[in-house]
Amino acid sequence: MTRLVSIGAAELLLLWRNRFALVNALVVPPVFGLLFIPQLARAGMDPAAGATLAGGMVGVILSIVVYYNLVSAYVARREELTLKRLRSGTLNAAEIIAGTASPAVVIALAQSLLIVVITAVFLDLPMPSNPLLLAIGLIGGVAMFVVLAAASAIITGTVELAQITTMPMLLACFLGAGLMFPLSTLPGPVETAFTMLPLGPVIELITIGWAGTGTASDALRPLLLLVAWVAAGTTIVQRWFRWEPRR
Template identity: 30%
Template sequence: MSLTATYKLSARLFWRDKGTLPASVITPLGLAIGMPTLMRNVTAGGVTAAAQMFVGTLALILSGTAFLNITVALTMRRDQLLLKRLRATRLTNRQILLGEVANTVTQTVILMIVSAVAVHLLADVPLPRNPVLFAVFAVAGSAVMATLGVAWTAAIPRGELAAPMTLPFFFLAGLASGAMGSIVDLLPPWLHPFLAALPTSAVVDAVRASYGPGTFGSDLAAAAVPALVLAAWAGVALLSIRRWFRWESRKS
């Protein structure tokens, strides 16, 4: 009952927060739909290039809608002592945070599906061959990114620093996944393994497999490493929350 209540509250606030919507919805969605559509029309590769880019832009939705949004929302709520007020009720700490994470996952997965359908209609990018693989990694990836966002709030001293301290990850995730084209190839090769180990890169790798040719067996094989990478990040996030998460801003 109470988890549903925090989920509902979080969802209601998500769409009302006009300050965050440009970063959490409009920009990632615009890039995820706009850039592949542009690629479809301006490059010789057409559909292939558009599909390649679209899967990369999912990293922008994951880092914008899941990670950035929950970090900013929770930091602001912490500073405004709204988390404290929620804790004055019968809600447990877990219910409060799970409600936020569950809402963030819902919004992120919806945007990923909306953008997949939109680029299918606008840029002829085919729908995923294996929609289950797509869906599983959309949900798991959003959940890990949202949980990492909860953990990251501990490093942010004040609400107004939440966006600037989170945006670099948005660009890093986009860069690593190819959402910004082939700039990544210009980076020194020793950086590549680090970029590939990002949680957003893991999701993009698995989703790429869901679009490309393959069988059930090859999909499972392609999902194994991304699943392990996500599990490792989930562990880091949960341990960090347990160790460092703050419900109230630090008293000066």
Template identity: 40%
Template sequence: MAALARAELTLLGRSRSTLLSAVLVPLTLPVALRSAVSQMDLDEAGLDVGLVMLPASIGFSLLFGVYSALVGIYAARREELVLKRLRTGEPRDAEILAGAALPVVVTGLVQSLVLVAACTVVLDIPPPGAPHLAVLGLLLGLVLCAALGAVTATVTRTVESAQVTTLPLVLLSMTLSGVTVPLELLPDRLASVCALLPLSPVITLVRGGWTGDLSAYEALGAVATALAWTVLAVFAVRRWFRWEPRR
């Protein structure tokens, strides 16, 4: 798996389009979002610009740096028959998928840490009240987005079509998972439904890690939701992932 990860890291460095979406997009979107967040009425929810921007930055990194990038990578390796050839060797299926995902996941982790440091300095955010929740949310988000990337790759015919097949989850997560608009600003009934979306528990844990006002019941609910989506995604990959190109 380490050898697969090193090879994938080399290929990642040679793909300008993947680097653009995985590295530059998550770094630039928070800058564009700041003006819109500053116009929101955040006082009633007990939030400020920094407590919205920091989880949003991590959400962008997970969506574009991990999820969208992995869909294109899996589709490309399948169309090039790389996955099919690897299955004839010693690596097991899980090792092949994990080896291909490892460089992007590590990149997403480093990128998230850089964004957290930048937001803390620029927006003068205080230290997290419950750092263990923020760390747990980030780790769950990395694993979940990697699994969802493999699921989406099953319905992605080509590398080019990955830009289309990733749009539903990206748009849904950006608008209704608390990435750009906190769930606290939505009507209670709508917020309860949106809390069940895949990326919602990740954002909830990260934001709750900084505010420190997330109760044990809410934290356990968010963890259970994230784990449920992860288990469902892993089951879908084991059941429907395609290892050969569609002809």
């Protein structure tokens, strides 16, 4: 744990010095959140609609603060040979990846909890009916985006290229979360396929956990899907993650 804290503290200092990454982490998510205000007003007192909107805003935070910023961070540390030096020491792969991710994870969790509180107050929503399920959706989403960021870093040669290589995943996230248009407007099979994209299970678990819509069996599908995304990302990272630049 001490070693993780040390890496996290160093990464936090680097984040503070990188104004672009700092703005992405602290400013961009709230700005995106403002786009949801009209939808929040229309949601009224409907707990399910309010929970879904809160889940969408949390999804924006996770995809930008955790996924996008971490792809850039992993690539930058690799190109600077920082990852190689850490790997040649006593730290294992999981500690390095988790330690590098820790500042982004803490910021994302803090912003997500703030969004949940603000949404609950703004819509006068009841307390979450299943806080454990809501927490699983949030923490599982964080874990998923950490490993997906590390996986995306494999195909990202430079920090500048991160703006390009992250676009497919970000687009898939926004589509799967219904942030660009309501998924209910799509034909059944297409809607089902879109809900299987990364943010789909996260938002579904948050909605079920908060609004209490559905039964325990209804939560099983998004839970298994979230586990599958984490497992797929972890497998890719274990096999192909690079600790030094390709010469």
